[in-house]
Amino acid sequence: MLTHTLADLGWSAHFMQQLDIEALETLQPMRVSAVHRDRLEAIGTAGPAALTLPGGQETGAYAIGDWLMVEPETLRVITLLDRATTLARRAAGTDARQQLLAANVDVMFITTSCNADFNPRRLERYLALAEQAGITPVLVMTKADGCAGTEAREDWRARGEALMPGLAVQLLDARDPAQVAPLTDWWRKGQTAVLLGSSGVGKSTLANTLCGGAQGTGGIREDDAKGRHTTTRRDFLRASHGGWLIDTPGLRALRLQAAEEGIDAVFSDVAELAEQCRFSDCRHEGEPGCAVQAAIAEGRLEADRLRRWQKLRAEDRRNSETIAEARHRDRQFGKIVREAMRERDRRGKS
Ligand SMILES: Nc1nc2c(ncn2[C@@H]2O[C@H](COP(=O)(O)OP(=O)(O)OP(=O)(O)O)[C@@H](O)[C@H]2O)c(=O)[nH]1
Numbered sequence: 001m002l003t004h005t006l007a008d009l010g011w012s013a014h015f016m017q018q019l020d021i022e023a024l025e026t027l028q029p030m031r032v033s034a035v036h037r038d039r040l041e042a043i044g045t046a047g048p049a050a051l052t053l054p055g056g057q058e059t060g061a062y063a064i065g066d067w068l069m070v071e072p073e074t075l076r077v078i079t080l081l082d083r084a085t086t087l088a089r090r091a092a093g094t095d096a097r098q099q100l101l102a103a104n105v106d107v108m109f110i111t112t113s114c115n116a117d118f119n120p121r122r123l124e125r126y127l128a129l130a131e132q133a134g135i136t137p138v139l140v141m142t143k144a145d146g147c148a149g150t151e152a153r154e155d156w157r158a159r160g161e162a163l164m165p166g167l168a169v170q171l172l173d174a175r176d177p178a179q180v181a182p183l184t185d186w187w188r189k190g191q192t193a194v195l196l197g198s199s200g201v202g203k204s205t206l207a208n209t210l211c212g213g214a215q216g217t218g219g220i221r222e223d224d225a226k227g228r229h230t231t232t233r234r235d236f237l238r239a240s241h242g243g244w245l246i247d248t249p250g251l252r253a254l255r256l257q258a259a260e261e262g263i264d265a266v267f268s269d270v271a272e273l274a275e276q277c278r279f280s281d282c283r284h285e286g287e288p289g290c291a292v293q294a295a296i297a298e299g300r301l302e303a304d305r306l307r308r309w310q311k312l313r314a315e316d317r318r319n320s321e322t323i324a325e326a327r328h329r330d331r332q333f334g335k336i337v338r339e340a341m342r343e344r345d346r347r348g349k350s
């Protein structure tokens, strides 16, 4: 059986410093590799294990990639360590609760193709998400083999690089291991990456090339309890260079929320200009002394980029407001419940 050191699994000072000597001597760190409704799967230096939760706890509070301190004999989860990074999304429908998708992610491979899939608005959303979460984004542009010549390739690269100042961009054929290998420049041994991108851009192909055929697209075949073959998807994959890839369906299409700082990081060129406007509440719509409009007039900034920044900020504000409103509603509901209980107590006493 393949065993890993803690460093192989992504352990770092961030987690170490949360522990005292006693915890280090008596408990064992393990990393969550799968979250099921009733149990967790995790990997430690002694290998993989299924873990039980302390009485009555649900697995919803845990995410793939989490670090836990576990009692070695009983395999009981004792503590969940503070995350270095968190990826979450709003639960479906009107429910504004957060659904955890992945924890302790270092790199986000934002995947698009050198064709009509390339959509700045969508890609900027993903970039803002990464920036907001403190995860390094890398733009992976697949199907570069379809480009007609070097000029076309460089054209695509330039379009990728224009999405955010300083963005790392990699053009490649997702099926070719040699072209995929440079991604490890941003994704070292023990580090954890996620794949984001729309359907058909080559995420499964990329996962396959990165992690070796068996673990990618179709999942692995396992015998279930009745001896049947079942194909299970694995969401926590080990790449050949020793990095980890979290590839869960929920992650593949994330929506933006409460990401104002992330958005401004992606549009730092526009945000910096906006700070130089004469009026601090400048709407950049023709007010005097508008540095943004001046930059557009001088050809230093694309007018489209300003529009996309404004739209994204507005969208984020809308989504974030609904969360705040939902929290308010929850508090109101809690108040009603407490009042009802007090009323019941009063009646009980009289
Ligand atoms: N020529 C070429 N084809 C590619 C490349 N990457 C992916 N493909 C092909 O594109 C198709 C879609 O790739 P997938 O890996 O299934 O895409 P996906 O992003 O996983 O799609 P979903 O599972 O729907 O999210 C497949 O036929 C791949 O073989 C590439 O870099 N070059």
Ligand SMILES: [Zn+2]
Binding pocket: 274, 277, 278, 282, 283, 284, 285, 289, 290, 291, 292, 293
């Ligand atoms: Zn302005």
